[in-house]
Amino acid sequence: MRSPVNIVSSILTKWTRIFSHNQVPEPSTSAGYLVAHVLGKKTIATVSKQARLSSKQLLHVQQLCLQRLQRRPVQYIVGEWDFCDLTLKMKPPVLIPRPETEELVHLVLADLNDRCPSSALIMDVGCGSGAICLWLLKNRPDDRSIAVDISTEACQLTRDNAESTDLLRRLAVHRCDVTTESASTLKWPQSFDVVVSNPPYITPAEMADLDPELTWYEDERALLGGGPDGMDIIKEVVRFSQQTLKRGGSLWLEVGLAHPPLLRQFVMQHCTGLNFIAAHPDFTGRLRFCHLQKS
């Protein structure tokens, strides 16, 4: 006996099949999140597969799934996503936080707790949705942060997320291009305990392979690292940090998998006063997080 078309399990099966047929990545996961969203839940895990959808809800599911068929990322369709235990608004073209970055913030937190037991000043370069600075501020109630991004949309989204998480009081957001800032135009020389950044680090070769979810919807400025090895922006962030870090302050970077050894070499050869402390692995066991320190 066929199940009625308006129960959750049938809807999931239908849209998984349609997504699959159209080469949409993560077909069943996508269907799950969109149906859950229509039913007011974050994930499909707690939704009864037996639940029935009203005709209004069925229409809503269809509208969302049509967007997914156009390769719009689920996070943009749903309009929000979770970063660790923070729920943040998501809006194109601002970069959607990646799971690896959840590990970066934990490393930075451990460093802050170790070196700055009382309060610290944190800079987030390329703040995007604000995930990094907001998570750190939430977990370090006495800290303050300045977040910068080249994109006005990112700055606005970071401010919106700061407001909805009640952290705006301790955060200042500025639109700023760190590649054009020099020591004379800097407003904050040598003030920060920590500079943290997830700068664009994708190489030109990798760009060609990216899914439409990224190339059609996310800001290219948040992805393209610049230069043949994708390291241009990373190097600018390092230079910028050298001028804005306190003595003994840390720079934490998330980079591409090929970058840690290249960055170590760059720092040794070109950055007097900065030491490459260590590279840390992500959950796949590959080195991705670089810790530098100003001597």
Added chain:
Amino acid sequence: MPEAPLDDNDIILEVTAGVGGQEAMLFTKEIFEMYEKYALFMNWQVELYEHSTTELGGLRRASAGISGLGVYRFLKFEGGVHRVQRVPKTEKSGRVHTSTMTVAIMPQPKEIDIVIKPKDIEMDFSKSSGKGGQSVNTTDSCVRLVHKPTGIVAECQTERSQLQNRERAMKMLKARIYNKELEEQVANEWSTRRLQVGSRQRSEKIRTYNYPQDRVTDHRIGGNQSNLREFISGGQSLHCLIKCLLKESWKESLLEMYMYC
């Protein structure tokens, strides 16, 4: 009443449908919800780890972490087989059926209680395109952990954040490993007590919920509670029975102490 060593530990509650097909799975859902409501009643925090619903309604299996004051103390005797007797919704002839489900209560280990080497844990997660990081958008955040030395597994996909799923899977994994160790320790202890905890209880029928007669019977202390609907709403009624069980257990442990000294 004196406290037993694990009494202030947080727990993992696991429910599994037993005998009785769809009816058993519906009953499993009702009992799981009863404990969720009881946790609310007691001001405890509940974190969902696993939740396997079925195509035709009901709950096959679920796991949740429950934390707060005295969680293990109050829930430790809820472990065992719960039995329901009623006319199923799908039953046409009006015959009463008996179905079962199992509740397992596992104390969560404290930091010092358990040492797990990171190299002993294998983590499975969504296989995103080779390079990961900025180069791909991932929404599949399901995490599966395997403890290689024991083969014990824990999986979580109830959250959108991969890190949160990983943290919950880790809590489940640690609790399962810890409980395996605990049970190996007590396996050789001998006790005639009716109120026991651990795997010895896993196959013991501890309580029957009889709908036609509107009563709940706990088989360890006897006696009946009426107003089944109130009981299963996880409030004062359930709390009263639990307090009776604790009192009974204390009496039994005193008796045992005096019998064998």
